[in-house]
Structure formats: structure tokens, C-alpha cells
Amino acid sequence: xxxxxxxxxxxxxxxxxxxxxxxxxxxxxxxxxxxxxxxxxxxxxxxxxxxxxxxxxxxxxxxxxxxxxxxxxxxxxxxxxxxxxxxxxxxxxxxxxxxxxxxxxxxxxxxxxxxxxxxxxxxxxxxxxxxxxxxxxxxxxxxxxxxxxxxxxxxxxxxxxxxxxxxxxxxxxxxxxxxxxxxxxxxxxxxxxxxxxxxxxx
Amino acid sequence: xxxxxxxxxxxxxxxxxxxxxxxxxxxxxxxxxxxxxxxxxxxxxxxxxxxxxxxxxxxxxxxxxxxxxxxxxxxxxxxxxxxxxxxxxxxxxxxxxxxxxxxxxxxxxxxxxxxxxxxxxxxxxxxxxxxxxxxxxxxxxxxxxxxxxxxxxxxxxxxxxxxxxxxxxxxxxxxxxxxxxxxxxxxxxxxxxxxxxxxxxxxxxxxxxxxxxxxxxxxxxxxxxxxxxxxxxxxxxxxxxxxxxxxxxxxxxxxxxxxxxxxxxxxxxxxxxxxxxxxxxxxxxxxxxxxxxxxxxxxxxxxxxxxxxxxxxxxxxxxxxxxxxxxxxxxxxxxxxxxxxxxxxxxxxxxxxxxxxxxxxxxxxxxxxxxx
Numbered sequence: 001x002x003x004x005x006x007x008x009x010x011x012x013x014x015x016x017x018x019x020x021x022x023x024x025x026x027x028x029x030x031x032x033x034x035x036x037x038x039x040x041x042x043x044x045x046x047x048x049x050x051x052x053x054x055x056x057x058x059x060x061x062x063x064x065x066x067x068x069x070x071x072x073x074x075x076x077x078x079x080x081x082x083x084x085x086x087x088x089x090x091x092x093x094x095x096x097x098x099x100x101x102x103x104x105x106x107x108x109x110x111x112x113x114x115x116x117x118x119x120x121x122x123x124x125x126x127x128x129x130x131x132x133x134x135x136x137x138x139x140x141x142x143x144x145x146x147x148x149x150x151x152x153x154x155x156x157x158x159x160x161x162x163x164x165x166x167x168x169x170x171x172x173x174x175x176x177x178x179x180x181x182x183x184x185x186x187x188x189x190x191x192x193x194x195x196x197x198x199x200x201x202x
Numbered sequence: 203x204x205x206x207x208x209x210x211x212x213x214x215x216x217x218x219x220x221x222x223x224x225x226x227x228x229x230x231x232x233x234x235x236x237x238x239x240x241x242x243x244x245x246x247x248x249x250x251x252x253x254x255x256x257x258x259x260x261x262x263x264x265x266x267x268x269x270x271x272x273x274x275x276x277x278x279x280x281x282x283x284x285x286x287x288x289x290x291x292x293x294x295x296x297x298x299x300x301x302x303x304x305x306x307x308x309x310x311x312x313x314x315x316x317x318x319x320x321x322x323x324x325x326x327x328x329x330x331x332x333x334x335x336x337x338x339x340x341x342x343x344x345x346x347x348x349x350x351x352x353x354x355x356x357x358x359x360x361x362x363x364x365x366x367x368x369x370x371x372x373x374x375x376x377x378x379x380x381x382x383x384x385x386x387x388x389x390x391x392x393x394x395x396x397x398x399x400x401x402x403x404x405x406x407x408x409x410x411x412x413x414x415x416x417x418x419x420x421x422x423x424x425x426x427x428x429x430x431x432x433x434x435x436x437x438x439x440x441x442x443x444x445x446x447x448x449x450x451x452x453x454x455x456x457x458x459x460x461x462x463x464x465x466x467x468x469x470x471x472x473x474x475x476x477x478x479x480x481x482x483x484x485x486x487x488x489x490x491x492x493x494x495x496x497x498x499x500x501x502x503x504x505x506x507x508x509x510x511x512x513x514x515x516x517x518x519x520x521x522x523x524x525x526x527x528x529x530x531x532x533x534x535x536x537x538x539x540x541x542x543x544x545x546x547x548x549x550x551x552x553x554x555x556x557x558x559x560x561x562x563x564x565x566x567x568x569x570x571x572x573x574x
Contacts, residue, residue, distance in 0.1 A: 009350075009402050014295040014303075017348035018288040024344045025314045026281045028337060029321055033277065036325040059319035061265035063326075089373050089382045127329050130373065152328035156267045186326045199325075202274050 037201045039185040043177030044122050047102035063152040066174060066186075071096070071124065072146045074106040081110050088131045092146060093182065094124040102175065113182070124148065125182030148184045150176055153197075210235060246301035250353065253305040257312025264316045264323065273324055280317040284310050291349065304353040307345055311357050314341045332372050335365040336388070343395055352405035358396045359411030365392065366415065370422050386426070389419050413467060433478025436471045444468025448509050461512035469505045469516045473523045476501060480530075488534075495531045499524060506563070521560060528552050 012020075048068045071094060084090075095108040098120055107121065108114065111131075114123060126146040153174075175188040189197045214228040223231075260283060264276070271279070287310030294302035315338050322330060339361040346354035366389050373385060393416045400408035420439065424432040447465025480494045502524040510517040529549055 008398070011350045012348050014292040014349070017295075018292040020348045021310070021341075021345050022285055022288050025284050025310070025317070025341050028341070029277070029281065029314075029317045032318070032321045033324070036321070036327075040325075059261055059265055059315070060323040061267040089385065128372070147329045149327055149329050153326050154267055154323040156269045200273065202277075 033202065036185055039177050039179040039183060040187055040199060040201055043179045043185060043187075044098070045102055045187065046096060046098055046104040046122055046124075046176050046178060047173055048104060048176060049173050060154055062157055063154045066151050066153055068148075068150075068174075070104070071106055071148070073144075074109055074146070078106055079109045081112070083133070084111065084131050085133055087133050089128050090131060091128050092126045094126065094146075096122045096124055098122055122178050123182045124178055124184060150174070150184045150186050153186060153189055155197075207232075207235065243301075246304075249301055249305035250308055253309040254312070257309050257316070260313050261316045261319065264320045267323060276320060277317070277324075280313055280320060283313045284317065287313060295349070303349070304351060307349060307351050307354050308357065311342055311345060311354060314338065331368040332365070335361060335368045339365050339392060343392070343399055346396075346399040346403055346408075350403045352400075352403040352408065355396065355400045355403045355405045355408035356411065358399060359408045359415065362389075362392050362396055362415050363411075363418070365389065366418060366422070370426075373426070386419075386423055389422075390416070393419060410463075413463075417471065431479055431482050433475045433480075433482065435475070436478065437475030440468045440471030440473070440475055442468070444472055444505065444509070461509045461516070465509050466513055466515045466519075469509065470519055473498065473502060473505070473519065477523070491534060492531070495527060495534075498527045502527070510563070521556075525553060525556055528556065 048070060074094065090111065093110050093113050094106050095110075095114055096104040097107045098104050104122065113125075126148055129144055129146065171192050173190045173193070174186055175190065177185045177187045179185070187199050188195050211232060214223065214231055217223045218225060218228045260280070264280075287306045290306035291303045291310065294300075294306060318334055318337055321327075322334065339358055342354050342358035342361050345351060346358050369385050369389065373382065393412055396408065396415070397412045400412055417436070420435060421432045424430060424435045443464055445468070447463075447468050448461055476494070476498050480491070480498065483490055483494060502520045505516060506520045506524075510520060529552070532548060532552060533545060
């Protein structure tokens with residue numbers, strides 16, 4: 001075997017190997033936590049009406065699925081700018097006007113991040129979606145349900161029913177915090193305006 | 203007792219009866235084999251299985267979302283478990299207990315996955331499957347590279363399949379013409395890095411996982427980026443791999459065995475690729491179909507002639523393809539005329555004829571080997 005190959009194949013000192021792995025794994029978890037906590041702490045708050053239903057995830061347990069009709073199926077006329085000429089897998093940017101009580105309404109949708117959003121507005125970035133060049137403006141055809149990474153609310157085993165019954169009456173709302181980069185994070189889940197679960201920072 | 207040990211014992215007995223080995227020598231050979239092949243013992247397998255069960259228990263505990271333990275406590279608990287696994291691995295490695303180390307690493311890796319799930323649960327993340335699988339895979343890669351661990355390399359290979367399926371699913375698999383180079387390249391890069399870690403750890407299984415991953419990646423890319431049937435791509439790659447594997451340039455001699463795995467992958471891909479092309483042309487002009495059938499039949503014979511004598515997998519696969527293709531041709535051309543009973547009868551005759559031919563070919567391989 002050549003010198004390079006044997007160098008690459010030489011086993012690492014076990015202690016160094018252990019430290020490297022620990023730093024990577026525990027560090028990446030800590031970074032995930034920090035990035036989310038910072039949105040909860042510093043993000044702008046908006047209030048959205050929601051409709052929960054509850055299935056289960058293998059690794060994260062029971063959750064209530066949340067649907068946000070105002071922002072996931074926005075009005076067709078709101079899209080501004082040119083539809084991409086080539087197929088793209090990209091996020092869309094929503095400009096939301098936020099009222100006194102925090103209630104948010106979509107005022108514009110665009111492919112690029114709007115430069116100047118104006119006062120009293122929040123910029124929200126959707127999860128990437130397939131934008132097909134052939135299909136024409138899919139938003140105006142109502143083909144997508146946009147997602148924002150806030151479509152699930154994990155609850156302790158068996159506790160989804162309480163929220164579910166409130167869902168039936170359509171009384172649930174969610175307070176969402178949005179970071180400057182447009183990332184959304186659930187902060188509170190409310191029924192009849194009263195907080196059911198308040199998310200701690202950590 | 204392993205399959206190899208049983209096979210060896212049987213062969214040695216054969217040699218001893220035939221007088222090729224002096225009496226008593228067989229026992230000595232077997233004892234030597236036993237002394238050197240204690241690596242994969244039952245205890246080792248059980249240790250790894252136990253680690254998998256314990257890790258699964260941690261994952262289930264996270265999924266239960268148990269409120270009695272405060273969240274920061276749960277995060278801390280997982281960090282401690284990951285750390286404990288790593289410390290155990292380091293200590294086992296220093297005492298040269300390779301399999302204890304492997305089991306501890308598997309446990310740590312599962313706890314890492316549980317940790318990512320826990321953070322997602324804490325902050326109610328959704329639609330993050332791609333990021334989830336990517337981070338978990340990267341953890342496995344880091345582990346495999348730093349510890350030269352075969353089990354972690356296998357884990358990385360399996361998780362990489364999860365990543366591939368998450369990202370291709372998110373991008374609407376096969377939607378056609380997706381313009382996202384990063385997503386496609388990320389899978390390739392991960393595959394190559396796992397290949398390095400598999401090679402470093404000396405894990406054959408992980409190597410095969412990478413090969414399969416890259417083949418799946420190629421199919422995904424072909425479907426996404428072009429209107430070409432992936433069969434053509436597979437056939438082209440297979441042909442190249444088979445040619446390289448069977449007529450190995452001397453420069454690569456230390457890297458791969460002649461008529462070995464590369465050659466076998468080449469043969470399988472080549473024949474599968476042409477088969478896919480044939481399926482696409484099903485129901486078209488009979489001339490086209492017969493031309494394709496002739497191509498497949500001759501390809502399997504050429505493959506047999508070049509590598510069949512040296513590689514059992516290639517030989518069996520080529521026979522299988524040949525037989526399947528003959529039946530396909532018979533069913534396409536005569537099936538409608540003869541009715542099902544006639545078809546089955548003719549099929550039986552054809553297969554019997556193939557069996558006779560195969561026996562003759564095997565005999566020639568045998569004599570060829572004896573002469574060389």
C-alpha cells in the first residue's frame with residue numbers, strides 16, 4: 001500500500017476519536033437547541049388560526065397536526081414577480097401584515113426575499129417547494145399547501161384529545177415567533193385565546 | 203459455528219479421505235483456523251444486538267414525551283448517554299475489546315438520533331426529515347472515521363439511504379428537470395465519504411452499501427435530469443465496470459481483485475440495465491423486441507464466457523438472465539399461439555435444454571481450470 005493510503009488508514013488515538021465524536025454530536029444538538037431558543041426569545045410574534053388533528057411519529061411520539069389556512073393557501077393574486085423559467089426547488093417568501101392583536105394576514109408572496117418590507121410587517125419563509133416551469137404559476141392555480149416547519153405540535157402520550165376536541169369547534173390558535181431570517185417557531189398553543197401550552201426557552 | 207468453518211471441515215475431510223492430506227493434519231488445520239477467526243463470536247453479535255435494543259429503548263423513551271422529566275433534564279440525559287457510550291468505546295478500544303467498542307458506538311449513534319428527535323419534539327419542528335437524516339448520517343460518518351469503526355460505517359451507509367429517500371421525496375422524486383445541484387451533489391459527497399470510511403474501517407458490508415447507494419443515486423439523477431431510461435445509464439456503467447473488473451489494468455491490481463466485486467457489479471448492472479430497456483419497449487415492434495432479446499442473450503453468454511469460470515455470482519446471475527430471457531421470448535412470440543399449457547410445456551423443454559447446455563459449459567470450465 002502506498003504511503004498516503006496507510007496514513008489515511010492509520011487508526012486515530014481512541015481518546016481523540018471519542019472527544020471528536022462527543023464534540024460533534026453533543027455540539028450539534030446544542031446548536032440546534034440554541035438556534036430554536038433564540039427564535040423563541042427574539043422573534044416577532046404573530047397569531048394564526050389553526051386546525052389540529054393527531055397522529056404519531058415513530059421517533060418523536062404523539063403530535064397534533066396543525067394547519068394554517070391563511071398562510072398555507074394564500075390568495076392567488078398576491079404573488080408578485082416572474083415565475084421561474086426552469087424548475088426549481090426553492091422556498092417562497094410571504095410578507096405578513098400584523099395587526100394590534102398579533103393576527104397576521106398575507107399581503108404579498110415572492111420568490112426572493114423582499115428588500116424593504118415596511119413597518120408592521122413580518123417576513124416568513126416557507127419550506128422549499130417544487131416550482132415547476134411548465135405548470136405555470138402554481139400558486140394562482142391553488143396547487144400547493146405551503147409549509148413552514150410548524151405543522152406539528154408534539155404532546156405527551158395520549159394528551160392529543162383535548163386539543164382535538166377544541167379543533168372540532170375551531171377555537172384553537174397558535175402564537176408563532178418568526179426570526180429575522182424568516183424561520184417560524186411555535187411559541188404557544190391557545191384555545192379560546194387562553195394558553196394551553198407555553199413553550200419554555202429550553 | 204460459521205458457514206465457512208463447516209465448509210472447511212467438510213473439504214478437509216474430503217481431502218483426508220482422498221489421501222491428499224496425511225491423517226491428523228486436518229485437525230491441525232482446523233485448529234489453526236479456529237485460533238485466527240475468533241473475531242466474530244456469538245458474544246460479539248449479542249453485544250451489538252443488546253446495544254441496538256438499548257438504543258431503541260432510548261428512542262422510545264423520547265417518543266413517549268414523558269413530562270415527569272423536565273426538558274433540560276432530558277437533553278442532559280441524552281448528552282450523558284452519548285458521552286457514556288463514547289467513553290465505553292474508548293476504554294474498550296484501549297483494552298483491545300473491539301466488539302465491546304463497536305456495540306458502545308452503535309448505542310451512542312442511536313442515542314444521537316434520539317437526541318435529534320428530542321430537539322425536534324421540544325421545538326415542534328415539522329417537515330425537517332431531510333435535515334434530520336443528514337445530521338444523523340454525518341454523526342455516523344464522524345464516528346466511523348474517527349474510530350475506524352466498521353459498525354458505524356454500516357450505520358452511516360444505512361442512514362445515507364434514509365437521507366437519499368428523504369431528499370428525493372422532498373424534491374418530488376422523478377418530477378423531472380429539477381435544478382438543484384446541491385441536493386444531488388450532497389448525496390454523492392456523502393456516498394464518497396462513507397466509501398472512504400468503509401475502506402478505513404475495512405468493512406466489506408459498508409462498501410457494498412455505498413455501491414448500492416451510488417447506484418440508486420445514479421438512477422435518481424437520471425430520472426430527475428433527463429428523459430433517458432435509467433436502463434441505458436445502468437447498462438453503460440455496468441459495461442464499463444465489467445470491462446475494468448475483468449480486464450483489470452495492472453495499476454489497480456492491488457486495489458481490486460480481477461473478476462471480483464467490480465466485475466460482478468458490472469455484470470449485474472449491465473444485464474439489469476438492458477432488461478429495463480427491454481421492459482420500456484414492451485409491446486412495440488416485434489423486430490425491436492427480438493433484437494433486444496438477442497442482445498441480452500448474447501450479452502449473458504459473453505459475460506459467462508469472460509468471467510463465468512472465475513466468479514460464482516456472475517455465473518449464476520448470467521444463467522438466470524439467460525433462462526428468464528428465453529422464457530420471455532417464448533412467451534412473447536409463441537405464448538399467444540400455443541395457449542398456457544403449450545407454453546408451459548415448451549418452457550419446460552427449453553429450460554431442460556438450457557440445463558444440459560449449462561452442464562456442458564460447467565464441465566468445460568472445470569477442464570479449463572484443471573489445465574491451467
